[in-house]
Amino acid sequence: MxxxxxxxxxxxxxxxxxxxxxxxxxxxxxTVLAAFPSIPQRRTWRAPRRFQTMSVPIRLATAAVIGVLxxxxxxxxxxxxxxxxxxxxxxxxxxxxxxxxxxxxxxxRLTGPPAEDRGFNGITVGLLDGRVLxxxxxxxxxxxxxxxxxxxxxWTATGSLHEGRSYAITVRLDDGKVLVAGxxxxxxxxxxxxxxxxxxxxxxxxxxxxxxxxQAFAAVLxDGKVLVAGxxxxxxxxxxxxxxxxxxxxxTPTGDMIDGRAGPLSALRxxxxxVLVAGxxxxxxxxxxIYDPTTGLWAATGKMDVQHVDEQTGIALTDGRILIAGGxxxxxxxxxxxxxxxxxxxxxxxxxxxxxxxxxPDGTVLLxxxxxxxxxxxxxxxxxxxxxxxxxxxxTRTRYVRSATLLPxxxxxxxxxxxxxxxxxxxxxxxxxxxxxxxxxTAAAPSDQPIVRSRRGLATVIVLISASETPASRRRxxxxxxRYV
Amino acid sequence: xxxELVERAMTGDTDAFASIVSSAIDGCYxxxxxxxxxxxxxxDATQQALLGAWRDLPNLRDAERFDAWLHRLVVNACYTEAxxxxxxxxxxxxxxxxxxxxxxVARSVATRDDLNHAFRQLxxxxxAVVVLYHHLGYPLTEIAETLGIPVGTARSRLHYxxxxxxxxxxxxxxxxxxxxxxxx
Numbered sequence: 060m061x062x063x064x065x066x067x068x069x070x071x072x073x074x075x076x077x078x079x080x081x082x083x084x085x086x087x088x089x090t091v092l093a094a095f096p097s098i099p100q101r102r103t104w105r106a107p108r109r110f111q112t113m114s115v116p117i118r119l120a121t122a123a124v125i126g127v128l129x130x131x132x133x134x135x136x137x138x139x140x141x142x143x144x145x146x147x148x149x150x151x152x153x154x155x156x157x158x159x160x161x162x163x164x165x166x167x168r169l170t171g172p173p174a175e176d177r178g179f180n181g182i183t184v185g186l187l188d189g190r191v192l193x194x195x196x197x198x199x200x201x202x203x204x205x206x207x208x209x210x211x212x213x214w215t216a217t218g219s220l221h222e223g224r225s226y227a228i229t230v231r232l233d234d235g236k237v238l239v240a241g242x243x244x245x246x247x248x249x250x251x252x253x254x255x256x257x258x259x260x261x262x263x264x265x266x267x268x269x270x271x272x273x274q275a276f277a278a279v280l281x282d283g284k285v286l287v288a289g290x291x292x293x294x295x296x297x298x299x300x301x302x303x304x305x306x307x308x309x310x311t312p313t314g315d316m317i318d319g320r321a322g323p324l325s326a327l328r329x330x331x332x333x334v335l336v337a338g339x340x341x342x343x344x345x346x347x348x349i350y351d352p353t354t355g356l357w358a359a360t361g362k363m364d365v366q367h368v369d370e371q372t373g374i375a376l377t378d379g380r381i382l383i384a385g386g387x388x389x390x391x392x393x394x395x396x397x398x399x400x401x402x403x404x405x406x407x408x409x410x411x412x413x414x415x416x417x418x419x420p421d422g423t424v425l426l427x428x429x430x431x432x433x434x435x436x437x438x439x440x441x442x443x444x445x446x447x448x449x450x451x452x453x454x455t456r457t458r459y460v461r462s463a464t465l466l467p468x469x470x471x472x473x474x475x476x477x478x479x480x481x482x483x484x485x486x487x488x489x490x491x492x493x494x495x496x497x498x499x500x501t502a503a504a505p506s507d508q509p510i511v512r513s514r515r516g517l518a519t520v521i522v523l524i525s526a527s528e529t530p531a532s533r534r535r536x537x538x539x540x541x542r543y544v
Numbered sequence: 545x546x547x548e549l550v551e552r553a554m555t556g557d558t559d560a561f562a563s564i565v566s567s568a569i570d571g572c573y574x575x576x577x578x579x580x581x582x583x584x585x586x587x588d589a590t591q592q593a594l595l596g597a598w599r600d601l602p603n604l605r606d607a608e609r610f611d612a613w614l615h616r617l618v619v620n621a622c623y624t625e626a627x628x629x630x631x632x633x634x635x636x637x638x639x640x641x642x643x644x645x646x647x648x649v650a651r652s653v654a655t656r657d658d659l660n661h662a663f664r665q666l667x668x669x670x671x672a673v674v675v676l677y678h679h680l681g682y683p684l685t686e687i688a689e690t691l692g693i694p695v696g697t698a699r700s701r702l703h704y705x706x707x708x709x710x711x712x713x714x715x716x717x718x719x720x721x722x723x724x725x726x727x728x
Contacts, residue, residue: 092562
């Protein structure tokens with residue numbers, strides 16, 4: 060077989076594209092130059108100027124419409140804000156309004172956004188003390204880090220990383236510190252590693268990985284060591300794996316994977332201590348393999364039923380099975396470690412490709428977000444007892460979701476990136492409304508009700524779902540509707 | 545693009561924007577043509593992108609990022625064009641039957657045809673990633689930033705696109721190899 064090499068292939072594609080025309084027709088230039096001066100530029104605050112140029116009847120009509128909207132909006136906000144003022148209970152389960160109806164118990168709320176837009180490539184980790192760390196990422200592989208405090212609903216800056224990173228490997232160690240390693244910076248993968256100590260807010264360099272890696276798999280093993288495997292960006296996919304010992308801060312190679320593979324997807328530790336890696340970015344996206352820490356070797360296991368094309372997410376269920384979801388197929392894959400067999404789940408209500416999932420205290424799994432939807436981002440709940448998915452209240456129009464973290468109060472913090480078009484169209488009105496809520500709540504209930512704030516283009520969203528009020532546990536297999544507050 | 549020129553255009557300076565258009569239009573057209581493979585549609589997409597750039601320029605946050613932002617507008621305009629009603633275009637390639645054709649020339653023409661055919665089978669999103677990667681030489685992280693997608697998605701699109709193009713090229717290579725082995 061005369062298969063061309065990668066370099067030869069790249070060259071042929073580049074040559075083929077190079078032969079295409081590079082000069083625009085003169086007519087195109089003339090058209091643009093003639094047309095653009097007559098097109099008004101869109102500016103954020105141009106309404107008043109245009110208002111002055113309107114004719115009197117249009118001005119009166121516009122003023123009337125604005126007046127109706129302002130009065131109606133004020134009445135609506137005053138009414139909807141009333142129940143929360145003076146409410147002492149932090150969680151919906153204990154609040155009078157939550158107890159009244161399960162459908163009112165869960166709701167989406169915007170909370171304080173991080174100061175920095177970390178795009179799709181930052182890291183977010185829940186800490187043992189209930190706070191949430193977000194760091195790195197963004198357009199320029201940031202070094203900064205911030206901590207979210209659920210009691211105040213605000214993010215505050217903490218110590219900066221030693222090295223800027225993008226798509227870094229991240230795990231929370233057993234002692235509560237956070238290990239961050241590798242990632243991408245200036246177009247190449249790095250090998251350095253550092254840990255974050257939540258008690259001091261300080262990052263400490265912990266040596267170098269044996270190889271540079273970006274978008275690799277990582278999991279904390281039963282003995283506290285960290286398994287890191289695969290990775291790769293523009294270059295080939297890596298098969299190699301290595302172990303990090305937090306006690307000695309040393310990295311040592313371990314057995315190679317069978318297939319080259321990259322994330323983003325966490326390696327998932329099973330009950331018996333072995334680690335499953337499935338799909339991800341690989342030549343065969345249905346393939347899966349298992350790492351055995353006792354032997355340091357990988358072994359192939361059954362292939363998934365469905366192919367997760369783009370970014371997928373996975374989680375270990377309380378019954379020992381592993382759930383792989385997202386990546387566009389309309390069903391999820393379930394792996395049974397005892398039989399090493401995959402089965403497809405019940406059909407999901409929406410196909411999503413950039414999702415995050417989190418285990419809720421009652422054993423159900425909340426799957427949030429989605430990258431291809433042009434409507435509201437989906438929220439779905441998987442119940443392992445019935446293998447059924449049920450829809451929940453969609454989030455605000457979050458196109459991509461980076462992480463979902465369970466907070467001590469039973470709420471879930473979701474960090475994502477809002478659809479710019481949505482924020483442009485509705486951001487101002489909703490921001491005003493949310494600010495009103497935030498003021499009332501901050502004054503009346505400074506417990507763990509979040510200060511509600513929003514910012515264009517980037518927002519953090521909290522969905523309130525308590526352990527006792529998880530909709531799927533009450534309404535298995537049925538659609539549920541959570542009230543958007 | 546000079547940031548000063550962009551900043552002047554952001555304030556509504558038509559002369560500044562005319563200068564920007566004059567220097568950027570060829571690059572926009574080249575990008576659009578490679579994605580759409582159609583001169584008329586490429587022209588439409590280029591015009592739409594540049595007019596959209598003028599309209600939304602005051603909302604550009606960072607003048608230094610103008611080029612990447614403009615590329616994104618061009619790609620989005622290409623998506624719109626590609627998803628529009630398909631035009632019926634007769635594509636006829638004239639074969640010079642009377643002239644002696646060397647095997648290399650014939651092979652080159654066949655390769656181009658196969659690549660063209662395979663490229664047209666790709667989705668507009670995949671085409672955009674291929675062009676940005678192989679023609680403009682952007683790294684995947686830059687492509688992801690330009691298109692506003694995660695790098696994993698960019699890589700996935702490139703992977704599947706390249707796989708299809710490689711299949712077309714390898715099939716072409718095999719057919720020529722077998723024809724050369726065949727006795728005259």
